[in-house]
Amino acid sequence: MLEVRDLEVAFGPVAPLSGVSFSLAKGEKLGIVGESGSGKSLTAMSVMGLLPLSGGRITGGSIVFDGQELTTLAESAYRKLRGRRLGLITQNPMTSLDPLQKIGPQVDAVAVLHLSMNASEARTRTVEILGTLRIPEPALICDRYPHQMSGGMKQRIVIAMALAADPDVLVADEPTTALDVTVQAQIIRLLDDLVKERDLALVLITHDMSVVAQTCDKVVVMYAGRAIEYGPVEAIFDAPQHPYTQALINCIPKGLSTDEHLSGISGTVPTVSNYPKGCAFHPRCDRAKNICTSERPAFITYGNNAAACHFAGDDR
């Protein structure tokens, strides 16, 4: 359904993202994890074709969706995919709805635009979708304004907008980061159910390795603008190849359900301007050797995983 190969993104001379690859079929859930600034949102925006909004540009690689190359697609054609076949959910539901408009029309707009419905057909559909998202009294909610609702409710509205035209791919960029812990679990469960019911392909971007473990089929681990490990969730949790992935997994408190995050790894993420030479992780890696400071490790398959580490696959 969706295949990303060696994606590379640049903002003028700065290239904060390169070498990201993954593929995703219908009904599959792909997790993208990584610390803040590792390029997760840039990956999401690339897939949605929305990089130009922030002045960015895809400079290499390809994104193939349903047999169609997206990186060279004309904006007018891309617009027919967005909202229709590619849905997006963003991080902060507090700011992701137009505060001046009622909820109803904001959701209706999608069906009016893509399914050529008239206003009342679209509203019927909106009410129906809100109902399936377990929003109480959906007809009344349509007449509310965003500021009259809780964060969790607003995020459901955003999900409703993304689903209104029955997309094939749903890109969820940290859909729960801004929400209360209890609501987080509800939203993740909701997304999980939606993938099953609608046979969606889900890209779930998150900081939280335990969410990936519980929800996803595949995972891309990102560090400093690159994918450093990619594979099926079981394989990666059983035998992580990259030291960074191993550190991430060790950070999940065993058997405890506290919301421990990636901050457990010592050191800080490099920023675009000072990505280290060689393997970007070497200043924080306890297995780093000389070669790590000079040569960038290639992305090579080991068993079911693929990892970018000079010593991946070695027995330790």
Added chain:
Amino acid sequence: MLLRYIFYRSLMLIPVSISISVVIFLIVHLLPGDPIDNLIRVGSSPDDRLALITKYGLDQPLFVQYYRWISAMFQGDFGEAIVLRRPVADLISQNLPYSLTLGGLAFAFSSIVGIILGTISATTRSAIVKQFMRGFILLGSTVPGFWLALLMILFFAVQLQWFPVSGAKGWDSLVLPVLTIGFGGVALVARVTRVALLDVRREDFVTLLHAKGLSMRTILVRHLMPHAMLPVVTILALRIGWILGGAVTVEFVFGRPGLGLLLIRALGQRDYPVVQGCLLMLALAVMLGTLIGDVAQAAMDPRIREEKT
């Protein structure tokens, strides 16, 4: 909801108008000189003068005079012009339409043209247009209006003789005064519109609008413009007072009849009732302007509607 907001917002006008009337009264009466000097003929006796003073109640304590003025006002009686010897209400209703036309046109001119130019400069992709707009906005916000007025009179009225230099005959006599008052407003409104549009374009929800597949045009018209209009409406409401002030001087410069000319003449003659009446009308217009601005904001933004009621 909106009706309730309008009701409460209008209630607030009562204390404001009362304090404004006091201030106007005091300013007018504390000015040096009095209207009687303009009335008495050379050689008349001090007794004549005293009689006149008593006739117009100018011998009473200030608060009594204020009370008389304000209670008459409540019955719609603006009093009688001392020097011009005509009901103030007549004078005002005769001159007001001229000022309203001028002010209204200048207001419409600066808001419509300003919003259009601001939108173009925020959305155009052409570097030349962008540069031109920036230059225009800079020019409009730095060049003083009266200087521009003189230039325009010299060029369009004296040199080219397209428009009359002064007077209020025909529509063409309005062109230069409207341009004079409106020009600074155009630049200001264009700047506010531009900044507001660029600001709102960076908001999260705009990313999601694009993600819905909406076209840039739809997003601009249905979502960005309403947001950009919030600060523009605030500025425009404040601008009403400025435009009326502008009308006062411009009427003087172009010799147009109107509240401004009436006011300046009455001030020279210390014709208290006329000055008070004119100032009160101007203050009222400013208050109504801000009221309309606030109500428009509340009508546009549900968050304001709720906050203030």
